Amino acid sequence: MKSQISTNIKQKIVVVGNGMVGHHFVEQLSENDQFEITVLSAESRLAYDRVHLSEYFGGKTAEDLALTTPENYLSLGVNFQLNAKVNQIDKSAKFVTTESGDVYAYDKLILATGSFPFVPPIPGKERDHCLVYRTIDDLDEIQTSANNGKVGVVVGGGLLGLEAANALKKLGLETHVVEFAPQLMGVQLDQAGGQLLRSMIEDLGVTVHTDKATKVIIDGETSVHRMEFADGSHLETDLILFSAGIRPYDNLAREFDLTIGERGGIVVDNYCKTSDDNIYAIGECALWNNFIYGLVAPGYNMAKAAASHITGGDLQFTGADMSTKLKLMGVEVGSIGDAHAKTAGAQCYTYENQPDNIYKKIVVSQDGKTLLGAVLVGDTSDYDSLLQYALNGIELPKAPDSLILPSSSGEKPTLGVDALPDSATICSCLNVTKGDIIAAIDYGAVDVGEVKSSTKASTGCGGCTALLKNVTDNELAKRGVEVSTDICQHFAYSRTELFHIIKAEKIKTFADLIHKHGNEQAKLGCEICKPAVGSILSSVWNDYILQDDHLPLQDTNDTYLGNMQKDGTYSVVPRMPGGEVTPDKLIVIGEVAKEYNLYTKVTGGQRIDLFGARIDQLPAIWERLIAAGMETGHAYGKSLRTVKSCVGSTWCRYGVQDSMTMAIFLENRYKGLRSPHKIKFAVSGCTRECAEAQSKDIGIIATENGWNLYVSGNGGMKPRHGDLFATDLDDETLVKYIDRYLMFYVRTADRLQRTSVWLEALEGGLEYMQSVVIDDHLKVCDELEKQMADVVATYQCEWKTTIESPEQLKRFRQFVNSNDTDKNIEFVTEREQIRPARFEEKTYQGQIINTTDITELNIIEKV
Amino acid sequence: MNSNTLLTANSKKSQQENWQTICHQDDLVTHSGVCALLANDQQVAIFKINDNEVYTISNWDPVGSANVLYRGIIGDNKGEFFVASPLYKQRFLLNNGKCLDDESLTVNNYDTRIHEEQIQVLVA
Numbered sequence: 001m002k003s004q005i006s007t008n009i010k011q012k013i014v015v016v017g018n019g020m021v022g023h024h025f026v027e028q029l030s031e032n033d034q035f036e037i038t039v040l041s042a043e044s045r046l047a048y049d050r051v052h053l054s055e056y057f058g059g060k061t062a063e064d065l066a067l068t069t070p071e072n073y074l075s076l077g078v079n080f081q082l083n084a085k086v087n088q089i090d091k092s093a094k095f096v097t098t099e100s101g102d103v104y105a106y107d108k109l110i111l112a113t114g115s116f117p118f119v120p121p122i123p124g125k126e127r128d129h130c131l132v133y134r135t136i137d138d139l140d141e142i143q144t145s146a147n148n149g150k151v152g153v154v155v156g157g158g159l160l161g162l163e164a165a166n167a168l169k170k171l172g173l174e175t176h177v178v179e180f181a182p183q184l185m186g187v188q189l190d191q192a193g194g195q196l197l198r199s200m201i202e203d204l205g206v207t208v209h210t211d212k213a214t215k216v217i218i219d220g221e222t223s224v225h226r227m228e229f230a231d232g233s234h235l236e237t238d239l240i241l242f243s244a245g246i247r248p249y250d251n252l253a254r255e256f257d258l259t260i261g262e263r264g265g266i267v268v269d270n271y272c273k274t275s276d277d278n279i280y281a282i283g284e285c286a287l288w289n290n291f292i293y294g295l296v297a298p299g300y301n302m303a304k305a306a307a308s309h310i311t312g313g314d315l316q317f318t319g320a321d322m323s324t325k326l327k328l329m330g331v332e333v334g335s336i337g338d339a340h341a342k343t344a345g346a347q348c349y350t351y352e353n354q355p356d357n358i359y360k361k362i363v364v365s366q367d368g369k370t371l372l373g374a375v376l377v378g379d380t381s382d383y384d385s386l387l388q389y390a391l392n393g394i395e396l397p398k399a400p401d402s403l404i405l406p407s408s409s410g411e412k413p414t415l416g417v418d419a420l421p422d423s424a425t426i427c428s429c430l431n432v433t434k435g436d437i438i439a440a441i442d443y444g445a446v447d448v449g450e451v452k453s454s455t456k457a458s459t460g461c462g463g464c465t466a467l468l469k470n471v472t473d474n475e476l477a478k479r480g481v482e483v484s485t486d487i488c489q490h491f492a493y494s495r496t497e498l499f500h501i502i503k504a505e506k507i508k509t510f511a512d513l514i515h516k517h518g519n520e521q522a523k524l525g526c527e528i529c530k531p532a533v534g535s536i537l538s539s540v541w542n543d544y545i546l547q548d549d550h551l552p553l554q555d556t557n558d559t560y561l562g563n564m565q566k567d568g569t570y571s572v573v574p575r576m577p578g579g580e581v582t583p584d585k586l587i588v589i590g591e592v593a594k595e596y597n598l599y600t601k602v603t604g605g606q607r608i609d610l611f612g613a614r615i616d617q618l619p620a621i622w623e624r625l626i627a628a629g630m631e632t633g634h635a636y637g638k639s640l641r642t643v644k645s646c647v648g649s650t651w652c653r654y655g656v657q658d659s660m661t662m663a664i665f666l667e668n669r670y671k672g673l674r675s676p677h678k679i680k681f682a683v684s685g686c687t688r689e690c691a692e693a694q695s696k697d698i699g700i701i702a703t704e705n706g707w708n709l710y711v712s713g714n715g716g717m718k719p720r721h722g723d724l725f726a727t728d729l730d731d732e733t734l735v736k737y738i739d740r741y742l743m744f745y746v747r748t749a750d751r752l753q754r755t756s757v758w759l760e761a762l763e764g765g766l767e768y769m770q771s772v773v774i775d776d777h778l779k780v781c782d783e784l785e786k787q788m789a790d791v792v793a794t795y796q797c798e799w800k801t802t803i804e805s806p807e808q809l810k811r812f813r814q815f816v817n818s819n820d821t822d823k824n825i826e827f828v829t830e831r832e833q834i835r836p837a838r839f840e841e842k843t844y845q846g847q848i849i850n851t852t853d854i855t856e857l858n859i860i861e862k863v
Numbered sequence: 864m865n866s867n868t869l870l871t872a873n874s875k876k877s878q879q880e881n882w883q884t885i886c887h888q889d890d891l892v893t894h895s896g897v898c899a900l901l902a903n904d905q906q907v908a909i910f911k912i913n914d915n916e917v918y919t920i921s922n923w924d925p926v927g928s929a930n931v932l933y934r935g936i937i938g939d940n941k942g943e944f945f946v947a948s949p950l951y952k953q954r955f956l957l958n959n960g961k962c963l964d965d966e967s968l969t970v971n972n973y974d975t976r977i978h979e980e981q982i983q984v985l986v987a
Contacts, residue, residue, distance in 0.1 A: 489940070489941075521939075523939040523942075524894060524912070524937060524938050524939045524944065525938055526936070526939065526940065527935075527936040527947035527954070530936055530938065531936070548893075551892070551894075552892075552893070552895050552937070555936065555949070556934040556936075556949035559934065560934070564950065566950070567929050568927075568929035568930055568931040568934075568950075811892070814898055815899055816886045816897040816899050816909070817885050817886050817899045817900060818899075818900045822930050823904075824929065824930050839928070
């Protein structure tokens with residue numbers, strides 16, 4: 001035995017087969033000069049890209065598809081022989097012989113013989129124009145055949161079959177797919193997914209025949225062939241392509257006594273070593289763990305494992321994920337893991353949208369915690385995050401179906417990228433893991449572009465772009481390189497952070513805050529931070545908002561406790577809890593409106609708005625209203641507006657609870673609460689929902705047993721249906737939940753963020769909110785309730801405080817040096833009431849300003 | 864200091880200049896604005912940053928077409944003081960009337976001083 005090789009002699013490596021995987025193996029070893037590599041290929045050309053074979057009919061040439069060239073191999077010192085089919089192995093003497101009788105000795109033999117298309121044993125299969133779809137030579141034959149025909153049939157409706165059908169279509173043939181099974185892509189898709197794929201492909205002009213067993217192929221009457229099916233039907237065609245699966249090219253190994261699997265394939269271990277220590281098998285001819293991988297990526301990994309073992313390394317092949325995402329004739333198809341829900345106890349969620357041709361299914365484990373598989377047809381946008389859930393065993397959200405439902409049905413849970421292990425593959429094309437991305441950032445990459453160029457992630461199909469950005473941003477954020485959430489140039493804090501600072505350090509004034517925590521250059525603050533801090537100070541301490549310290553912080557509406565209109569006048573809105581008003585109060589409102597000649601209108605929030613009050617008229621107006629027992633309606637504030645209501649069980653014959661009393665109670669409880677944005681409530685007395693509670697920040701609908709609570713609804717610019725938060729609550733629990741919900745909103749929302757946007761932006765969404773408010777997951781409920789109790793206890797009518805203060809009243813005048821009024825404010829009468837005069841209607845000539853001509857305006861101003 | 868900041872009685876301006884007395888200095892509100900009517904019927908907005916810095920600009924909001932600038936929030940941007948219109952939030956610099964949000968806009972600005980505890984604005 002001369003198995004011992006002396007170290008100064010190169011090891012002889014013989015590679016049988018030069019497909020994509022065989023070539024990949026050569027690449028692994030070609031730069032190592034300890035090896036002398038010889039490639040023996042039965043084909044007439046060196047390795048080419050079989051994955052993109054159909055592009056051969058889209059204009060690509062064999063050269064375009066080539067993965068290497070003879071010159072390239074020669075320069076690498078790789079010997080090769082084309083048209084050299086090996087037909088003999090001598091395992092003990094370690095040499096192989098080709099058909100032509102050439103002998104090649106080896107120290108290590110690599111079998112990368114690939115696979116061949118399976119052709120079912122149908123009588124007539126050997127006829128002319130019955131072809132397979134595997135090699136460039138096959139394609140040339142198909143092309144020639146197609147030139148003389150009109151109709152083409154692909155036998156086999158799997159992934160490759162559909163690829164082949166696409167090729168026939170490109171060649172201009174009337175194309176049919178004949179499938180033995182009841183559906184297309186039976187391996188990857190379930191029945192419903194297969195059905196949708198079928199209808200979409202048929203819409204593209206490909207006729208699909210399923211449940212068809214071809215009995216015989218004979219001469220056709222109108223075409224070259226007639227395929228006769230077991231069910232008695234037939235189909236005439238000029239060309240038949242068989243694409244009914246692959247079979248490993250294992251005959252050589254079989255003949256020379258390497259261990260072969262029951263149904264074919266050369267058995268290999270984790271190093272891709274066969275039953276003979278000096279022979280390896282890689283790619284589609286190899287059977288690992290009783291499985292043949294018909295994809296190129298696992299083949300590459302096998303090539304790497306074998307090369308590693310030969311060079312003394314320990315890289316192993318431990319299987320591969322067969323999940324697939326691809327476009328077939330433009331139809332998006334994705335399949336992950338256990339697509340058929342074969343796992344014991346597996347449960348499925350499906351979403352089907354027939355008008356838009358979308359079908360999605362996820363398969364989850366019995367306990368609902370892990371994702372086992374998925375089927376996506378028509379829309380694979382969820383593929384990447386679903387794959388991460390499946391591959392990494394990430395725990396699913398409580399409602400797993402939210403992962404595949406359209407975003408209009410609520411916020412789609414985003415996969416927290418922190419949950420991904422470093423080994424998680426982010427880019428499967430280029431095999432880039434989260435760890436690789438972290439390494440790139442550690443090495444200095446500071447944005448997605450740099451991560452991309454250093455890892456090559458997302459430079460393949462690009463499907464992982466969003467995930468890559470997510471991971472990159474998250475990692476950068478961890479290192480402090482984040483997109484600024486600073487509220488403005490004066491504070492390096494978000495609103496939420498400012499809230500916590502103010503509360504924790506018991507800061508009571510803006511001056512104190514900007515002194516202790518403002519940026520170095522900050523002096524006065526600005527129109528962004530001042531109202532935001534004013535609101536926070538009010539939420540936390542609930543002082544009179546117009547006291548000297550706070551006055552400069554307020555927006556003009558708060559400063560003058562009214563809503564400024566376009567001409568600089570204000571509107572006046574007394575509170576009318578639940579929309580309830582006594583005739584006496586209504587009369588006073590009418591009298592005031594009449595006396596001051598105010599435009600009067602009923603609002604959407606069930607109260608009355610008086611427009612056109614000059615700044616100097618406001619105190620007198622409010623004095624009258626307050627004397628009649630009314631108080632401010634906070635229509636001007638970022639605070640509770642109204643609690644809209646129906647009369648409920650008090651009057652209505654359908655009402656099941658007293659919605660009126662509840663609405664008035666709630667409005668009085670939360671009036672004056674300063675918040676990130678305005679807050680609207682509604683209470684409906686029965687399920688008819690006359691108060692439209694589901695479009696409010698807080699919506700309450702009476703049930704036979706109590707109250708259903710809806711949260712974060714919205715009308716306005718971006719309507720949002722409220723989410724059902726809790727059901728059948730008693731009065732006490734209802735109020736408790738609202739206390740907590742509102743105060744949590746006040747604490748954590750961004751400035752000018754309504755509850756709808758806030759909830760949608762919150763990671764974990766509604767479920768998270770429920771866990772905070774109902775289950776006290778954060779252990780803050782006591783504090784939230786206490787804080788709300790403080791606000792409720794310290795309520796004051798701001799207008800009452802204001803009219804009682806002579807100092808405050810001094811501010812309510814147009815001129816500091818005159819009792820005149822602003823002559824620019826003019827009204828005309830329309831429908832028996834006033835409205836602001838338009839420019840051309842004005843009589844005052846002192847302010848000759850054409851608002852439409854800014855340039856002219858400037859000139860006039862400067863005169 | 865620019866010409867718009869508070870000028871005391873030893874102003875280098877000549878005697879012929881027409882300084883209109885507006886109000887007592889205590890009538891101003893720190894970090895806030897008041898409005899005054901000039902003899903020529905123009906309205907001006909007067910803002911007090913502190914005892915030594917008082918600015919006057921036209922009260923007319925050229926975007927909203929209303930006499931409201933004195934009711935805006937004042938703030939600082941890169942060291943310069945501005946008022947943000949209460950109607951549509953455009954910011955106007957207090958020292959020269961320039962709009963920070965639209966270069967084509969400028970409002971008139973006026974020299975201001977304290978004379979014997981009285982706030983005075985240079986009218987012409």
